[in-house]
Amino acid sequence: MKLRLYNSLTHQKDIFTPRQKNKVSLYTCGPTVYNYAHLGNLRTYIFEDVLRRVLIVNGYEVDQVMNITDVGHLTDDGDSGEDKMEKGARREGKTAQEIASFYTQAFLDDALALNIVLPKKMPHAADKKYIEAQINLIKTLEQKGYTYQTSDGVYFDSTKFKDYGKMAQLDIANLQEGARVSKNKEKHHPTDFALWKFSPQDKKRQMEWQSPWGIGFPGWHIECSAMAIKELGKTIDIHCGGIDHLPVHHTNEIAQSEAATGKQFSRFFLHAEHLLINEGRMGKSEGNFLTLQSLKDKKFDPLTYRYFVLGAHYRSKLNFSxxxxxxxxxxxxxxxxxxxxxxxxxxxxxxxxxxxxxxxxxxxxxxxxxxxxxxxxxxxxxxxxxxxxxxxxxxxxxxSLQEKSQQLKTKIGQAQEEIRALLQERETARQMKNFQRADEIRFQIEKRGLLVEDTKEGSLLKIKD
Ligand SMILES: [Zn+2]
CATH class of the missing domain: 1.20.120.640 (Anticodon-binding domain of a subclass of class I aminoacyl-tRNA synthetases)
Structure with a gap:
């Protein structure tokens, strides 16, 4: 049976087949580990997990990469604002590394609780190996004439890439400065974006590296291109993320990857819609984010949330209540x-x-x-x-239907065992004329929802209405 997937590149459902016969390369944008994932983020990861399972059921082997963003993701998409990691570190009085490892673990725990099978390859942006890969990619872009430098970094000139914004159907001509909240006056065009940012002169950053352009750190978008190309090749089969990645993050990933390699970056782009709360978007910046822990605090099984998410199509907005x-x-x-x-x-x-x-x-x-x-x-x-x-x-x-139903079955079985043992003890007590003990046991059994009826042949159990 043919597998059809809605491809954001073509704006329609396309028949999916991988480039290689049986193997699908899949890149899914991972968490920025400066805080807990909120339920909206988790909805996207559940969708990606379902996609992976569907690919497997269709007979494919899935080679998946999910990045962990632990540097360079600024508090706004317009290349201004603070690095989220450094902000998190300040908030909690810890180092950026401590923040990264704590929230990476929290993410892994959430995934486990939600039965999300994470890929073996989860590269960290701040790893030396990947910082190198990012610098090399920027070097290639520079050699090919796609970059320019300002006082605060190296930028990608979006006007040099012919199809910039095609997937998002951006109206570049009418895209006003401000639509992308750019406070950066040195940028040549509002859609240009940072590849490398310089460390500020007046304060020391926790995470910074040497580069051919000066000490600094990579922009957020470049990490996904560098990691995808390094781990999966120049052209991948499917790239996924949340719908909010489409206009900026994925648009920029496509531009810089294709400018550097001259090849199509990803054949399919799939995007999961927002989770709404009280009809509004759930997000960290909106200050209304609920985490998996918020559900656990109210005694909900995390898999209940997975069941809830499966009840809506991934391309529909889903309202949480x-x-x-x-x-x-x-x-x-x-x-x-x-x-x-x-x-x-x-x-x-x-x-x-x-x-x-x-x-x-x-x-x-x-x-x-x-x-x-x-x-x-x-x-x-x-x-x-x-x-x-x-x-x-x-x-x-x-x-987890098999596991959960088995657990319940065992529990019911154990309860029966327990009641049988209680009954026996009561019978002995009665024979020894210890009626006080016999009554105590009768009470214990009643608490388990059963009635004891004494007959000449012994005691019978009945369901208490
Ligand atoms: Zn990404």
Whole structure:
């Protein structure tokens, strides 16, 4: 079955096949590790994880890279403002390195809790090896005449790249200075962007390196191009990120990569839409960001959030509310409780239901796939037959259905064991005419939702209404 993905480059669903027969190169923009990821960020990583799973189900091997931004991402996209890492360090009275390692770990923990399988390759921008790669890429751009220098850095001249802004359909002619919040008067055009920034003369930065142009640090966009090219080659199959990456970050990545290599940078660009909260955008700068910890604090299972995210198409805006999350929690709990009552699957490998695969391969239509999934959960097939299908589908959803339902089953089993032991103890107490102890045990059993009825043949258990 053909896999169709909405490609931001062509503005339509295109049939996807990788350049190499069975292997997909995938680059996903990673976190800037100066704070916790908010739920909107996590929505994008869940989407990318689902994409990876869908590619695997389609028989591809996935070679994925996700960068960790630990230098150079400024507080605004217009090449002004403060380095987010240094800002984070000041906020917490720690070094930039300490901030980076703390929030990298926090990100890894979130991913684990959400069943996001992260790639083996997660390069850090501030690693010496990648600083070198970034400097080399800037050198190439300089040799090819795409750069100019100002008092605060080396810039990419966006007017020299013919198709600048094509993917984002930017109206360059009418793009006013200010639309990109540029306070930098030395920039030749509002869409030009920093490749290398000089360290300020008056204060010492925590992270800075020597370069042919002077001591400083790389711009944010250059890291993704340098890492993608270094790890995956000049042309990659799929590049992903959040929709907010499209107009600036990915637009600049394309310009500098293609200017340097003369090759198409990525054949597909996929973008996940925003998560809204109270109909507004969730973001760190908006000051309304919720983290996975905020959900855990309210006793939500992190996978409930994953279930909630799967309920909307990745290209639709999704509005977060506690009410909606609660509904997801109920649906998820109901699912697990259903599955815990089922028998073990009869077969190991189950072919996918055609409709399910069609939905999944139609630009990852998860809401439809979930609906088909629930249809199957409710059919009259034997539970053993259904179970095999459900577990197969969960390879895409990633909701830990097998593990969770097994856990619940074991718990119910343990409760039964416990009650049986209590009953036996009570029987002994009765035989020894220790009625006080027998009554205590009866009370303990009642607390577990069961009634004890004494008969001539011994004690019976009944469900307490
Ligand atoms: Zn990026």
């Amino acid at each position: 506690w009410e909606a999350l609660k509904n997801s929690q109920q649906a998820y709990d109901k699912l697990i409780s259903n599955l815990a009552g089922w028998e073990t699957p009869t077969m190991e490998n189950q072919d996918y239901d055609e409709r399910f695969l069609a939905a999944v391969n139609d630009d990852l239509n998860m809401p439809k796939a979930l609906a088909i999934f629930w249809d199957i959960v409710k059919t009259n097939l034997t539970s053993a037959q259904k179970m095999a299908q459900v577990f197969a589908m969960d390879k895409i959803f990633g909701l």
